[in-house]
Amino acid sequence: MNEIGLSLDTVWMLLAAMLVFFMQPGFALCEAGFTRGKNTANILMKNFVDFMFGSLLFFFLGFGFMFGSEGAGFIGMPNWGDLSFYKGDLPVEGFLIFETVFCATSATIVSGAMAERTKFSMYLVYSAVISLFIYPIEGHWTWGGGWLCNDAADSFMMTTFGDVFHDFAGSAIVHSVGGVLALIGAIALGPRIGKYAKDGKSRAIPGHNLTMAALGVFILWLGWFGFNPGSQLAASGEVNRVAISHVFLTTNLAAAAGGVATMFLTWWKYGKPSLSLTLNGVLAGLVGITAGCDLVSPVGAVVIGFVCGLVLVYAIEFIDHKLHIDDPVGASSVHGVCGILGTLMTGLLSTSNGAFYGGGWGFFGAELFGILVIDLWAAACGLALFYGIKKLHGLRVGARVEEEGLDIYEHGESCYN
Known part of the structure; x- marks a missing residue:
């Protein structure tokens, strides 16, 4: 029975990995639809690069940084393609694939906020750094056995908060990190030509194909059923069956409530x-439900989705109209703001230890501290990365390239004739 159970768990994990991989075309279509047709080939190419580079770099080094056991809880050991350090019950190759698709998602988030004006060569650089270094290290702190999830009685988190940081599927680890990096990248690049008038008023630059964007969102919604329930990493046995079903429900309710x-x-x-x-x-x-989809009730999921859906509108307005940061797809608001908000609301609405359920404020404190540490790490790395590239080589294409479109100048071809 144990062998059958392990086989079921492995198949479920790989199926979930396929669904998360299918989010890549979802992101590609969504980003392409929200931007102008003259940059479509560039956007599609970047989404392929995220997964191609992410797969290779995460295999050679990132997986070791994230799940290696040495480094006092702050960084794992690099593996250089040798996966023998991994001691989990699930096949290491399958677990590697599952984690690879998550890594690629974090890098993909950034491309939307920096669309339509970034040099493709420099995109290769920062996509590689995210997959190789930024994401795996904070991932080690949280999912790889590092210090933020160390539940030993004498650990920092337990002695300080009486609880550990919890992020079931990545509101903070994947989405807020991607959102913070997206925001800093958009600041470093500056707005697209014509986005702001001389008086500072924001001008709308409509996307060229909302049908494409809508299809992308439907695909992402479907892929999230691998993203969240798949993070249970097991399907055999009553406990896992119930857990997966619960996460499916909370994920769907939050999405519907947000919309x-x-x-x-x-x-x-x-x-x-x-x-x-x-x-x-x-x-x-x-994005908001991803941190606590296993801990909150169905009603709690509706609350999280509803709040995130409301806050999103004001976040997009504030970033665009007040801060004058040009984010063509709203990635910094969707993934950054709502990733942070969903993580914090998990500390309030968890039915087992949330503040609103009589659990005190220790768990909320752990969630607040965790999101601060993770996003400060992302912000520091993003500042060094994007402004370093800008200083050394230049991050942005020339004005003529931007005005006529990146497709022809950067790739020598166009999606539309």
Whole structure:
């Protein structure tokens, strides 16, 4: 029976990995649809690069940094393609693939905020650094047995908060890190030509294909059923069956609530329900629930999704109109703001130890501390990475390339004739 159970768990993990991999075309279509047609080939190419580079670099080094056991809880050992250090019950090759698709997602988030004006050669550099270094190290702190998830009685987290940091599937580890890096990258690049008038007023630059963007969001919604339930990493036995079913439900409810909240808020604010913002509202709900999808009740999931869907609209407005940071797809709001918000709300709404369920404020403190540490790491790395590239080689294409489109100048071909 144990052998059958392990086989079922392995198949479930690999199926979930396939669903998460399918999020790559979801991100590609969503990003391409929200931007202009003259940059579509560039955007599609970048999404392929994220997975190609991520797969190789995570295999050779990133997986070791993230799941290696040496380094006093702050960094794992590099493996250089030797996976013998991994001692888990699941086949190491399967677990590596599952973690690889998560790594690629973190890098992909950044490309949307920096779309339509980034040198492709420099995109290769920062995508590689995210996959090789930034994501695996903070991933080690949290999912790889590092200090933020060390539940030993004398550990820092337990003595300080009485609990450890919890992020079931990556609201903080994947999405907020991607969102913070996206924000810093967009700041380093500067806005697209024509985005802001001389008086500072923001001008809309509509995407060229909302049908493509909508299809991308539907694909992402589907892929999230691998992202969240797959993080259980097991399907055999009653406990796992119940856990996966619960996570499926909370994930879907939060997505629906996020979309509904954004739809009605935009209807009220702008006089018409916005499709483009509602698509991001669905993603906001999905990002928000990812940290605590295993711990919150179905009603709690609706609350998280609804709050994230509302906050998203104001976050996009604030970043665009007040901060004058040009994020073409709203990645910093969807993934950054809602990733942080969902992680914090897990500390409030967890039915086992949340502050609103009589668990005290220790778990919330652990969640707050964890998200601060993780995102400060991402911010510090992002500042060094993007401004280092900008200083040494230049991050942005020339004005003529940007105005005429990156497809022809960067790739010598166009998606549309």
